[in-house]
Amino acid sequence: xxxxxxxxxxxxxxxxxxxNISDHYTRVKSQLSLPxxxxxxxxxxxxxxxxxxxxxxENNQNPPPRVYGCVIGVQRGRTVEIxxxxxxxxxxxxxxxxxxxxxxxxxxxxxxFPHFYVLGWYSTGSDAQESDMHFHxxxxxxxxxxxxxxxxPAINPAQKDLPVTIYESELHVIDGVPQLIFVRSSxxxxxxxxxxxxxxxxxxxxxxxxxxxxxxxxxxxxxHSAIKMLNSRIRVLHQYLVGMQKGICPFLVIVVQIKFSWxxxxx
Amino acid sequence: MDSxxxxxxxxxxxxxLTVETPDPSSDSIFYYDEAAQAKFQQEKPWAxxxxxxxRVKISALALLKMVVHARSGxxxxxxGLMQGKTDGDAIIVMDAFxxxxxxxxxxxxxxxxxxxxxxxxxxxxxxxxxLENVVGWYHSHPGYGCWLSxxxxxxxMLNQQFQEPFLAVVIDPTRTVSxxxxxxxxxxxxxxxxxxxxxxxxxxxxxxxxxxxxxGVHCKQYYALDITYFKSSxxxxxxxxxxxxxxxxxxxxxPLLGNGDYVAGQISDLAEKLEQAENQLAHSxxxxxxxxxxxxxxxxxxxxxxxxxxxxxxxxxxxxxxQVIKDILFNSVRQSSRSxxxxxxxxxxxxx
Numbered sequence: 001x002x003x004x005x006x007x008x009x010x011x012x013x014x015x016x017x018x019x020n021i022s023d024h025y026t027r028v029k030s031q032l033s034l035p036x037x038x039x040x041x042x043x044x045x046x047x048x049x050x051x052x053x054x055x056x057x058e059n060n061q062n063p064p065p066r067v068y069g070c071v072i073g074v075q076r077g078r079t080v081e082i083x084x085x086x087x088x089x090x091x092x093x094x095x096x097x098x099x100x101x102x103x104x105x106x107x108x109x110x111x112x113f114p115h116f117y118v119l120g121w122y123s124t125g126s127d128a129q130e131s132d133m134h135f136h137x138x139x140x141x142x143x144x145x146x147x148x149x150x151x152x153p154a155i156n157p158a159q160k161d162l163p164v165t166i167y168e169s170e171l172h173v174i175d176g177v178p179q180l181i182f183v184r185s186s187x188x189x190x191x192x193x194x195x196x197x198x199x200x201x202x203x204x205x206x207x208x209x210x211x212x213x214x215x216x217x218x219x220x221x222x223x224h225s226a227i228k229m230l231n232s233r234i235r236v237l238h239q240y241l242v243g244m245q246k247g248i249c250p251f252l253v254i255v256v257q258i259k260f261s262w263x264x265x266x267x
Numbered sequence: 268m269d270s271x272x273x274x275x276x277x278x279x280x281x282x283x284l285t286v287e288t289p290d291p292s293s294d295s296i297f298y299y300d301e302a303a304q305a306k307f308q309q310e311k312p313w314a315x316x317x318x319x320x321x322r323v324k325i326s327a328l329a330l331l332k333m334v335v336h337a338r339s340g341x342x343x344x345x346x347g348l349m350q351g352k353t354d355g356d357a358i359i360v361m362d363a364f365x366x367x368x369x370x371x372x373x374x375x376x377x378x379x380x381x382x383x384x385x386x387x388x389x390x391x392x393x394x395x396x397x398l399e400n401v402v403g404w405y406h407s408h409p410g411y412g413c414w415l416s417x418x419x420x421x422x423x424m425l426n427q428q429f430q431e432p433f434l435a436v437v438i439d440p441t442r443t444v445s446x447x448x449x450x451x452x453x454x455x456x457x458x459x460x461x462x463x464x465x466x467x468x469x470x471x472x473x474x475x476x477x478x479x480x481x482x483g484v485h486c487k488q489y490y491a492l493d494i495t496y497f498k499s500s501x502x503x504x505x506x507x508x509x510x511x512x513x514x515x516x517x518x519x520x521x522p523l524l525g526n527g528d529y530v531a532g533q534i535s536d537l538a539e540k541l542e543q544a545e546n547q548l549a550h551s552x553x554x555x556x557x558x559x560x561x562x563x564x565x566x567x568x569x570x571x572x573x574x575x576x577x578x579x580x581x582x583x584x585x586x587x588x589x590q591v592i593k594d595i596l597f598n599s600v601r602q603s604s605r606s607x608x609x610x611x612x613x614x615x616x617x618x619x
Contacts (some may be wrong), residue, residue, distance in 0.1 A: 015394040015513075016331050023328040026499040029398055030297040087395035101394060106386055112336075127598070155504045162508045166478055191514045194338035194442045195331065201449045201507050202327040202496055203506040208614060219447055219585050222517055228513040230596075 011147070011166050012081040012190035015199050017071060017122075018164060019086045020128055024067045025124050032065060064153060065082065066204045068123050068135065071104065071149055072109060072116040080147070081190060082119055084109070090135060093202065097138045120147030126154065128182045136169055137180070148182060162189075287400045296324075296359065296497060300396040304352050313432060317461050320492060322357040323434065323453040327498035327506075329363040334449060336365045337407035338440035344405035348385060349436065350392070352398040354606045358434050358492075361399050362567055364388055403434030410441040410529055412482075413452030414473045436494075445526045456489040464488065473575040475536045476543070494508065518593070523586035533579050544568050 068090040086105050089098035106118065121139055123132065128150055128160040139146040145168065152163035167182040174181075191199070200222065243252075312321040329349060336345055347365040349359065366381040389401065408414070415435060426433040439450040457463060466476065474482045498506070547568070564582070 002576075015509060016335055018509065019328050019502060021329055022499065022505050024299050024324070024396075025523075026501055030399070031299065031396065033509045058334065076606060087392075087397075089395060104387065104391055106392065108384065111384065112365040153501055155500060160511065160514060162505070187299065189516070191513075191516050192335070192338065193520055194334050194440050196520060197443055197447060198331050198449055199506065199509070199513070200517070202330060202498055202502075203510065215446075215448070215581070216585070220588075223589055226514040226517040227596065229511075230518065237418040240567075 006077060009168070010079050011164070011185055011187035012079060012191055013149075013164070013187050014073075014081070014083050015195060017082050017085045018151070018162075019122065019199075020123070021067070021122055021149070022071065024069060024087055025065075025151070025153050028065050028067050046172070064124070066124055068120055069121065069161040070105070070122050071122050071147065072113070072137075073113055073119050074117070075119065080119060082147070083116055083147070084113065085122055085149075088121070092131065095134050096137065097129075102142075115212060118146075120149065123150065124151050124153050126152050128165075131180070138180075143168050214251075219226070277475075282290065297361070298498060299352060301398065301448070304400075307353055311431070313569050317457050318463070318490065319434065320353075320358055320455055322493045323360065323436075324357055324495050324497050325360045326351075326353075326362070327496060327502050329360045330449070330496060331438070332363045332365075333405050333451075334436055334443060335442060336363075337405075337409070337438045338444070340407055340409065342409050342441075344407050344409065346381075346404060348381075349403045349405055349434065350389075350397065350400050351402045352399050353402070353432055358402055358432060360402065360436075361436070362397060367502070381385060383404075389438050397577055401430075402432060403436060405436035405438060407440055409439065410532065411439070411475050411478050412442065412470070413437040413439050413450055414474070414482050415454055415456070415485060415489050416478070416481050417485050420456055420488050423454070423489070424459065427456060427458070435489075441526065441529045445529055447582075447585060452492060453494050454489045455491040455492065458472055463487070473571075473578060474532075475532075521586065521590065523590070528581065530583070533575075537579065540568075540572050540575070544572060 069085050069087040071082050071085045072081065073084065075081070086109060088094070088105070089101050109116065116138070120143065121135060123135075128148065132148065136148055137148060150165045154163070156163075164187075166185045166187050167179045168185050170183050171178055172181050173179075202226070208262070226243065246250040279325040287557075329351075333347065334351075336347060339345070346367065346368055346513065347363055348528045349360045349363045351360040351362070355358065366384055368381050385401065406419070414437065419437075423433070423435045426435075432457075437452050437454070488527075
């Protein structure tokens with residue numbers, strides 16, 4: 001169902017959206033399953049039909065709950081930048097979207113972030129499904145071509161890539177019937193300096209304060225890890241090129257897009 | 268072996284708790300226990316002890332939201348509310364949201380305007396599954412440090428009378444960007460007339476001259492709480508993976524360029540302080556029986572100025588260092604001795 005996007009739009013995703021969705025999912029999941037410290041007698045009170053564990057701890061045999069929400073941001077020309085998101089109320093069994101809630105939330109967010117508008121919606125899961133199209137169509141009256149951001153909450157330690165995919169919808173003619181299908185799009189992570197520092201702070205739990213020496217050490221460690229990443233990436237490219245030279249690897253036109261800011265070369 | 272010892276020393280110095288990758292059961296912090304919270308509300312253990320709450324735990328999401336909102340205000344102060352719960356002597360902040368009010372420094376009653384927004388937002392949140400209550404407010408002090416001004420102190424005292432438990436958080440987005448670490452402070456005020464038993468030594472921060480009076484008058488009326496951060500297991504996982512794409516931004520960031528105005532402001536402020544110190548010195552020379560006390564004060568003022576200038580220098584040096592590293596990495600054309608098994612450290616790129 002997913003092929004590469006042809007609409008030519010570039011997508012920029014802010015880390016805040018990713019943390020937002022993850023938090024929404026964690027909240028819903030932990031509210032449904034009681035923490036292990038509480039007794040099992042109160043597990044009957046959780047009226048969720050998914051959860052039938054008496055311990056109430058892990059619910060790995062039950063399908064994890066899906067959460068739904070809206071993503072907001074701006075679109076300037078061909079660039080779509082997703083800044084923020086908020087939750088929505090959607091009932092998948094009746095396929096009804098709570099309109100008044102959506103409108104209310106939109107109003108509230110407009111007051112604080114007047115430049116942002118609804119760009120699409122998000123959900124959690126491993127793959128885009130047919131039923132998602134209903135939600136997608138429901139949003140089409142707010143934004144005629146909404147985005148679908150899908151986050152895969154399964155924690156897989158072998159994963160190397162961010163489990164976030166952005167889908168657009170395209171009209172394709174299948175068996176003579178025009179249908180809307182999801183097509184995958186690529187995106188980049190965009191950030192402002194303040195966001196980067198706080199993400200860094202939380203991700204690596206760096207010490208705040210302390211002597212000048214520790215601050216220096218922290219900053220240099222950050223730069224060092226970034227340079228190591230650059231080094232490993234270039235090494236991969238180099239190996240591939242050597243392989244091509246030897247005839248092992250097939251010839252490919254490698255478009256190396258080094259999108260660093262102008263700071264680099266000019267200084 | 269040396270490096271291992273050095274790392275251990277550094278970790279000890281900075282009280283770093285190596286948190287093992289949290290397993291899903293530690294996500295229990297996200298669970299909201301309505302009954303326990305209601306019970307805590309009724310008991311009110313803080314009523315007897317003004318120093319009851321000692322720690323604050325802020326979630327990754329709340330921190331990110333607050334810093335982004337504070338930065339988006341630019342040089343205008345912005346404010347918002349925080350939602351969460353309490354846990355013994357700690358206040359836990361799970362989420363934060365912005366309020367459509369600006370410029371709190373001149374209006375004591377800013378919160379009255381925002382009440383309708385707050386009620387609406389809390390209602391919609393409860394519907395969407397976020398059950399926590401408002402536990403505090405945050406606002407930004409762009410460029411002048413994390414402390415409570417006179418108006419902030421009176422607002423917070425009012426809050427602590429009627430909306431307990433309540434916390435005040437201040438964020439400085441300008442200093443965050445300039446220093447490369449998050450500038451944030453969490454405070455609670457003492458009730459009127461209460462004298463704190465001891466004087467807690469807080470971390471020194473430089474205050475601009477035009478605000479220093481406001482700071483000095485009120486700094487004894489509140490105390491700072493320890494801040495720690497937490498994140499869920501999914502957050503951990505996602506942030507780790509995010510690094511795969513994020514390292515580009517780390518390398519390309521340049522703190523020197525973004526904060527030119529702020530640095531200029533800091534230097535001019537430093538110049539004013541120096542002038543003031545010089546004037547004081549001139550005055551103390553006039554009286555022949557100049558009390559020795561004044562000289563001592565003079566010393567400590569000069570010492571403060573030295574510390575301020577050292578801080579500015581350190582930040583500039585950091586910025587310059589990253590530029591120099593990048594220059595060596597990308598701009599220099601050098602032949603380096605290449606061995607088949609390259610070491611893991613970074614080396615300059617070879618251009619032929």
